[in-house]
Amino acid sequence: MKNKDNKRLQALKVLGIWIIVLAFLMGAAYVLNSNKKEENETIINSVDEIEKNDKQDGLSYYEKLDKLITNNYDFVYLINKNGEKVKFEGTKEDLIVTGYKQTEDEIIKYKIIGQKTYQVGIDKDKEITNLYDDIDASLLELNYVIGILRQIAEKDVIVTEEENKTIYDYNLNQDEEELEITVKENEESIESISIRRRNEAYELLYKEK
Numbered sequence: 688m689k690n691k692d693n694k695r696l697q698a699l700k701v702l703g704i705w706i707i708v709l710a711f712l713m714g715a716a717y718v719l720n721s722n723k724k725e726e727n728e729t730i731i732n733s734v735d736e737i738e739k740n741d742k743q744d745g746l747s748y749y750e751k752l753d754k755l756i757t758n759n760y761d762f763v764y765l766i767n768k769n770g771e772k773v774k775f776e777g778t779k780e781d782l783i784v785t786g787y788k789q790t791e792d793e794i795i796k797y798k799i800i801g802q803k804t805y806q807v808g809i810d811k812d813k814e815i816t817n818l819y820d821d822i823d824a825s826l827l828e829l830n831y832v833i834g835i836l837r838q839i840a841e842k843d844v845i846v847t848e849e850e851n852k853t854i855y856d857y858n859l860n861q862d863e864e865e866l867e868i869t870v871k872e873n874e875e876s877i878e879s880i881s882i883r884r885r886n887e888a889y890e891l892l893y894k895e896k
Contacts, residue, residue: 748855748872752836755877756829758895762786765890766822773822780896788818826882826889835859836868852878 746754764775777786777797784799785807796807797818805812825831836857845856857868869881875895882889 745874748853749837751872751875751877752833752870755893755895756833760893760895762894763892764827765892767888768822769886775827823887826884827891832868832880832882835866836870 759778759780761778762776764773766773766775772791774789775786776789777784782801786797788795788797797815798805798807798812799818804815804818806815819827836855839857839859843857843859847854847856851873853872855870855872857866857870859866859868864884867883869879871878871880877893879893880889880891882891
């Protein structure tokens with residue numbers, strides 16, 4: 688009788704140990720999944736969630752994009768195409784753009800008024816048509832680029848947060864070519880729009896006035 692009691696007690700101890708081990712494993716798995724889920728929620732958000740947060744603090748993401756189109760700003764455009772680098776730096780103010788175009792061979796000052804472009808000279812300005820040469824000027828046109836962004840479904844946009852910036856990554860096919868666009872915004876405005884297509888890279892930097 689005593690041996691049976693000992694065996695039963697030993698079996699209960701073993702069962703108790705297994706229950707403790709299983710409970711520990713289940714608890715560890717729950718903690719890991721919770722941490723992973725929380726990490727994903729803080730790193731990757733939907734555009735809709737960002738919009739709601741922005742609305743509480745001020746302008747939404749799309750409102751900042753629209754504001755950039757209409758506002759005055761300083762800009763720097765860094766373009767690399769087939770290894771050739773071009774830099775545009777200037778100001779857009781009251782629908783007039785003035786700036787400098789720099790290549791490896793020359794620097795020119797230019798002015799854009801409406802649909803006409805001028806090279807600014809010492810004595811007089813000369814109308815030109817080759818400011819952008821073989822650069823895709825449409826990718827420097829905010830209305831065009833933002834129009835593309837608005838056509839992309841929110842679920843196809845990857846949104847991450849980094850310090851005081853929010854980053855939106857788009858990947859799409861445009862005219863049978865893959866186009867990658869990254870937009871960075873801070874609490875007040877759009878800071879930059881980066882566009883990559885095959886062997887071309889456009890880094891568009893903005894500072895609103």
